Amino acid sequence: MATGSVLKVGVVGGTGYTGVELLRLLVNHPQAELEVITSRGDAGTAVADMFPSLRGRTDLVFSEPDVARLAQCDVVFFATPHNVAMRMMPELMEAGVRVVDLSADFRLRDHELWSEWYGEPHACPELLAEAVYGLPEVNREKMRDARLVACAGCYPTSIQLGYLPLLENGWIKPDQLIANSASGASGAGKGAKVAMLLAEAGESYKAYGASGHRHLPEIEQGLADIAGGPVKATFVPHLIPMIRGIHSTLYGQLVEGAPSLEEVQAAYEARYANEPFVDVMPLGSHPETRFVKGANTCRIALHQPRGENVIVVLSVIDNLVKGASGQAVQAMNIMFGLNEDAGLSVVPLAP
Ligand SMILES: NC(=O)C1=CN([C@@H]2O[C@H](COP(=O)(O)OP(=O)(O)OC[C@H]3O[C@@H](n4cnc5c(N)ncnc54)[C@H](OP(=O)(O)O)[C@@H]3O)[C@@H](O)[C@H]2O)C=CC1
Numbered sequence: 001m002a003t004g005s006v007l008k009v010g011v012v013g014g015t016g017y018t019g020v021e022l023l024r025l026l027v028n029h030p031q032a033e034l035e036v037i038t039s040r041g042d043a044g045t046a047v048a049d050m051f052p053s054l055r056g057r058t059d060l061v062f063s064e065p066d067v068a069r070l071a072q073c074d075v076v077f078f079a080t081p082h083n084v085a086m087r088m089m090p091e092l093m094e095a096g097v098r099v100v101d102l103s104a105d106f107r108l109r110d111h112e113l114w115s116e117w118y119g120e121p122h123a124c125p126e127l128l129a130e131a132v133y134g135l136p137e138v139n140r141e142k143m144r145d146a147r148l149v150a151c152a153g154c155y156p157t158s159i160q161l162g163y164l165p166l167l168e169n170g171w172i173k174p175d176q177l178i179a180n181s182a183s184g185a186s187g188a189g190k191g192a193k194v195a196m197l198l199a200e201a202g203e204s205y206k207a208y209g210a211s212g213h214r215h216l217p218e219i220e221q222g223l224a225d226i227a228g229g230p231v232k233a234t235f236v237p238h239l240i241p242m243i244r245g246i247h248s249t250l251y252g253q254l255v256e257g258a259p260s261l262e263e264v265q266a267a268y269e270a271r272y273a274n275e276p277f278v279d280v281m282p283l284g285s286h287p288e289t290r291f292v293k294g295a296n297t298c299r300i301a302l303h304q305p306r307g308e309n310v311i312v313v314l315s316v317i318d319n320l321v322k323g324a325s326g327q328a329v330q331a332m333n334i335m336f337g338l339n340e341d342a343g344l345s346v347v348p349l350a351p
């Protein structure tokens with residue numbers, strides 16, 4: 001894209017948690033102009049009336065999702081539940097619009113596997129082969145020319161970035177991966193029901209989906225791509241009483257002949273040295289979710305308890321930023337040849 005030109009941007013699903021996070025980031029983006037923001041339930045409401053945090057930053061009004069209006073944008077983000085983007089996608093792509101989908105509609109390459117986990121047939125399996133999985137640290141080159149980027153999910157982002165250098169180098173057993181992850185309540189979206197009420201989720205901590213969560217096939221597909229062969233993972237998500245953040249504790253069984261922890265640390269630092277949004281902390285650190293709150297950063301630290309053959313990787317992200325809307329803006333920047341950190345250079349909140 002020519003320097004100085006501005007992208008016309010549409011957002012489908014502007015009232016949800018990832019939708020308003022997209023708006024927060026895009027109003028600060030030097031080369032993006034919000035044109036259309038949709039909501040079926042709140043069409044006609046001014047964005048700044050619903051979100052006073054955006055007063056003075058946008059005059060837009062929510063409108064019904066209308067393909068003809070969206071088709072006038074250069075890029076459209078879907079911040080909608082699954083099964084929405086895949087119904088509007090063919091028409092939008094026909095109109096030449098490039099799409100960044102935050103939902104899971106195009107993340108899995110196998111439409112039968114998708115149906116198994118999402119409980120319904122896939123509405124446009126013919127586009128699955130074209131969709132590029134939106135994890136820039138793995139797929140940046142493919143994303144540049146993509147018409148459709150399927151942003152990586154929140155848990156899968158923290159897990160893939162955490163395991164990546166170990167798997168790329170073949171230093172851990174790929175069939176014995178274990179990921180324990182904890183997410184804040186915003187991960188469940190604004191429509192979440194009773195389980196997310198303060199009186200239900202506060203002062204408590206629980207696992208859920210321990211027998212199988214729909215992110216598992218996405219995690220295994222992504223890790224297999226990274227490892228260059230099949231992987232087997234155990235993934236147990238947890239709900240933690242905070243608003244934002246994901247903390248993943250990842251376990252890897254080192255293979256015989258694996259290098260020392262110091263060498264693994266050096267490999268992580270080298271692999272991520274040119275990645276603007278991955279920070280490898282000093283050996284032995286304990287990254288906290290608040291170290292990334294509001295920012296598009298994944299912070300990682302390595303441990304090797306008692307020097308034995310298990311390596312523990314700690315990986316934290318903000319689920320709404322690197323786990324969703326920040327990663328989506330990063331994808332747009334890559335697709336349109338903009339500076340990758342445009343609109344994303346915010347420092348995390350502290351405290
Ligand atoms: N929350 C998170 O941390 C993460 C979420 N995601 C994914 O991002 C997507 C959005 O999540 P989140 O923001 O949490 O969801 P929310 O439930 O908070 O918001 C959903 C939005 O989509 C709109 N919407 C719902 N149904 C339709 C429809 N049929 N057609 C058009 N618009 C619709 C809603 O507005 P209205 O009903 O008024 O149209 C609302 O604006 C989901 O696919 C989620 O899995 C990905 C990573 C992390």
Ligand SMILES: CC(=O)N[C@@H](CCC(=O)OP(=O)(O)O)C(=O)O
Pocket residue numbers: 102103104152153154155183184185186187188237239
């Ligand atoms: C706490 C909580 O409920 N988290 C959600 C995270 C899912 C999510 O947002 O999913 P995508 O990344 O696939 O879009 C869940 O486990 O269903």
